[in-house]
Amino acid sequence: MSIEIKNVNKRFGDFVALDNVSVSIPSGQLTALLGPSGGGKSTLLRIIAGLESAESGTVEIEGLNATKLPPQKRNVGFVFQHYAAFKHLSVARNVAFGLEIRKRPKDEIRERVNELLDLVHLRQFADRLPSQLSGGQRQRMALARALAVQPTVLLLDEPFGALDAKVRKELRDWLRRLHDEVHVTTVFVTHDQEEALEVADEIVVINEGRVEQIGSPDELYDQPANDFVMKFLGPVTQLGDRLVRPHDLHLQVGERDAEAVSGRVTRVTRIGFEIRVEVSTGDQVVTVTLNRNEFLSLGIGTGAEVQVRVAPDVPAVVRAAA
Amino acid sequence: MSSALLVPDRPAASRRRAARGGRRLTRVSGLGLGIAMMWFSLLVLIPLAAVVVTGTSGGWSGFWDAVTNEQTAAAIRLTVGTAFLVTVVNVIMGTLIAWVLVRDRFPGQRALEVLIDIPFALPTIVAGLVLLSLYGPNSPLGINIANARPAVFLAFLFVTLPFVVRTVQPVLAELDKEAEEAAMSLGASKFTVFRRIILPSLTPAIAAGAALSFARGVSEYGSLVLLSGNLPMRTEVTSVRILSSIENDNVDSAAAVATVLLVISFAVIVILDLLQRRMVRRG
Amino acid sequence: MAKYALRLTVIAYLFFLVAWPLYLVGKNAFANGLDNITGILEDPDIVHALTLTVQVAVIAVIINTVFGVGISLLLVRYEFPGKRLLSAMLDVPLSVSPIVVGLALVLVYGGRNGWFGPALENAGFQVIFSTPGIVLATVFVALPLVIREVVPVLEEVGDEQEQAARSLGANAVQTFRRITLPSIKWGVIYGVVLSLARSLGEFGAVKVVSGNVLGQTRTATLVVEEKYLNFDKGGAYATAFLLALVAVACIITVSILRPKEDR
Numbered sequence: 001m002s003i004e005i006k007n008v009n010k011r012f013g014d015f016v017a018l019d020n021v022s023v024s025i026p027s028g029q030l031t032a033l034l035g036p037s038g039g040g041k042s043t044l045l046r047i048i049a050g051l052e053s054a055e056s057g058t059v060e061i062e063g064l065n066a067t068k069l070p071p072q073k074r075n076v077g078f079v080f081q082h083y084a085a086f087k088h089l090s091v092a093r094n095v096a097f098g099l100e101i102r103k104r105p106k107d108e109i110r111e112r113v114n115e116l117l118d119l120v121h122l123r124q125f126a127d128r129l130p131s132q133l134s135g136g137q138r139q140r141m142a143l144a145r146a147l148a149v150q151p152t153v154l155l156l157d158e159p160f161g162a163l164d165a166k167v168r169k170e171l172r173d174w175l176r177r178l179h180d181e182v183h184v185t186t187v188f189v190t191h192d193q194e195e196a197l198e199v200a201d202e203i204v205v206i207n208e209g210r211v212e213q214i215g216s217p218d219e220l221y222d223q224p225a226n227d228f229v230m231k232f233l234g235p236v237t238q239l240g241d242r243l244v245r246p247h248d249l250h251l252q253v254g255e256r257d258a259e260a261v262s263g264r265v266t267r268v269t270r271i272g273f274e275i276r277v278e279v280s281t282g283d284q285v286v287t288v289t290l291n292r293n294e295f296l297s298l299g300i301g302t303g304a305e306v307q308v309r310v311a312p313d314v315p316a317v318v319r320a321a322a
Numbered sequence: 323m324s325s326a327l328l329v330p331d332r333p334a335a336s337r338r339r340a341a342r343g344g345r346r347l348t349r350v351s352g353l354g355l356g357i358a359m360m361w362f363s364l365l366v367l368i369p370l371a372a373v374v375v376t377g378t379s380g381g382w383s384g385f386w387d388a389v390t391n392e393q394t395a396a397a398i399r400l401t402v403g404t405a406f407l408v409t410v411v412n413v414i415m416g417t418l419i420a421w422v423l424v425r426d427r428f429p430g431q432r433a434l435e436v437l438i439d440i441p442f443a444l445p446t447i448v449a450g451l452v453l454l455s456l457y458g459p460n461s462p463l464g465i466n467i468a469n470a471r472p473a474v475f476l477a478f479l480f481v482t483l484p485f486v487v488r489t490v491q492p493v494l495a496e497l498d499k500e501a502e503e504a505a506m507s508l509g510a511s512k513f514t515v516f517r518r519i520i521l522p523s524l525t526p527a528i529a530a531g532a533a534l535s536f537a538r539g540v541s542e543y544g545s546l547v548l549l550s551g552n553l554p555m556r557t558e559v560t561s562v563r564i565l566s567s568i569e570n571d572n573v574d575s576a577a578a579v580a581t582v583l584l585v586i587s588f589a590v591i592v593i594l595d596l597l598q599r600r601m602v603r604r605g
Numbered sequence: 606m607a608k609y610a611l612r613l614t615v616i617a618y619l620f621f622l623v624a625w626p627l628y629l630v631g632k633n634a635f636a637n638g639l640d641n642i643t644g645i646l647e648d649p650d651i652v653h654a655l656t657l658t659v660q661v662a663v664i665a666v667i668i669n670t671v672f673g674v675g676i677s678l679l680l681v682r683y684e685f686p687g688k689r690l691l692s693a694m695l696d697v698p699l700s701v702s703p704i705v706v707g708l709a710l711v712l713v714y715g716g717r718n719g720w721f722g723p724a725l726e727n728a729g730f731q732v733i734f735s736t737p738g739i740v741l742a743t744v745f746v747a748l749p750l751v752i753r754e755v756v757p758v759l760e761e762v763g764d765e766q767e768q769a770a771r772s773l774g775a776n777a778v779q780t781f782r783r784i785t786l787p788s789i790k791w792g793v794i795y796g797v798v799l800s801l802a803r804s805l806g807e808f809g810a811v812k813v814v815s816g817n818v819l820g821q822t823r824t825a826t827l828v829v830e831e832k833y834l835n836f837d838k839g840g841a842y843a844t845a846f847l848l849a850l851v852a853v854a855c856i857i858t859v860s861i862l863r864p865k866e867d868r
Contacts, residue, residue, distance in 0.1 A: 365741060372713045435860055
């Protein structure tokens, strides 16, 4: 295990940011800390980096007890949501900063900086100031800067949070590919479950200062440990007292079957290829999503009588808490 | 000038750019501008031009004789030299004070904020009296610098106190703390972070404050009247020298020396303008 | 620890440079109980000087407020050739020696040899050695203060609200009174308070242009000098105390009114 966090507590005044958190983060993988805003995930990341100190508990990085180490000595790369660019330095000088601090020979620095600028596709902007770059370019610069010192772990705090949707998606794919190339142990914080599911090898779900679940994207999606994780990772609807994903529900017309619940279609919404059907079962409204072809073959519309049932192979369904 | 230093992602910055592109003058606003310019000319531009015209009316040699008169030259040397020293002290102390006001938190900080602005609002003659009460003949500290050169230094130090503090403070408050954290995680020590990340961001503001402080020092008069004794060749500053020329009805020579001060003021204005541009560009 | 060392240095510096000396002026003013203060308040010439000072300051503040707000609007909202130069020139009074200000005004408005002075005097209007001269000198030195407070506020609020008001049918005057003025209100108030402090306290420029005639053109700051040099230290300290009181009150007012920046 690359990063070992044991029994970490942190509060800000009365607010409990982390409540006895223990997590193991595997080497060489891309791990997401996922959770709602204010849930403590950024605090945990900053504690790993040494930018915040834990009140109790220990942090180990690659077998080294880092609990009391200042950030300068941890050899971690940190990437901030708002880039934290050194505004008075050119892109190349930004990337070179950590190497200059380590007093590496000039030739080596130049070579390494060029290598990294190629990696993040900013070679032609080497002499520009950060203010002359777009947000996405600045964040790539920040990433190159963090990678320059060959950090033991790379930590990213909502790295794409300040970017617009399209750039965010591009950078997300790019980060995944970059990681497949560089293989440095990477931890990134996000509140976007789609981002975590798409990019991460492993996801740690954090809420209200506690770890809710740790696992691969598939495990979390298919076997959520509790209804919070289930709700946070994707769309959820309720049928009877069971929480279900809307695409795990089937609609059928005609003869009634023992496991199905009958209802009436109250609303049909089309979002691209997906059709969202709301069915009133009397005491609740259930949302079912279908693809276009499924929907057309049913031949239903608003007001139609339908049966709703859970698909037979849905692995885990959680009972709703009251 | 400090408010020009906004993070580019803030909406205010883009709004500002839009505002800068402003409208063309309408008839009413054109008339307003005309009246304002007339007033400004009558009050400031024409009188200052009169100083330069009168000061150079005796040709270059007349001007040169006036400003190189032994007593005048001594006054100019003392004024510029002391203003320079005071500016150096202000660069250090002003940055330090701004740092403590922005980065430190302790009870009574508000009172310090008020103390810093007092030299700006206090009448200069009162400022002289104020300093005289602690550093004059009846000093409770037993330090008497009245009528001696340190009095000039002290008076300049007092009246220029707010400039560096007030230009640096807002810039420091707006600084991106995450850039400092980024530098730390890249291995930079606290001192290195200050020298290589914080200081370069503050430099334009420090320089602007220094320019203002220098200009204010060079042009100081009121606080010295009671404090320095205005001894020719020893504690007489340029403004006092000009005044005594006026009182001796030697207006030409007064204007010549005043022209030297004006040139210094204009140089400072130009430097400030360039610095402001630099601060805006860096964003 | 470094933090406490810095804190202590700053507190000590400000204590010895500003706080303690300022306290001593107050102490000296009341050295004989209230005698010094009542002494100056019973002297008709000093009361005249104080009244003159307040009158001049009020007139100067009004002029500078109208001019300052107007020119700020022009600088921020309009585009015209020479704007950058004008904006830089407006700061000139901040860095010109008050003695040079006085000299400049005398050279133009002086009754004997000034550029315009003799003509004005023939028309029955005396500027130098008279109240108008004191007003001009005071307006000159305090000129940039309102502008420096209002321009950043105008830039910050932008012109979207004004455009919205225009699109809703408001004319220029209505837009100014109902939208622009309320949004720059605090900037104007800070500027006015700072200008007032500066105007009440102007010394050098007033000394040159006023003639310093007792009971006529002698202002409060000139009284301080005169009293001190004539060995009436009690009177000097008392007058200085009154002036300092107003200045400190102005600074405290601004510091209370100015909302704490959110950090």
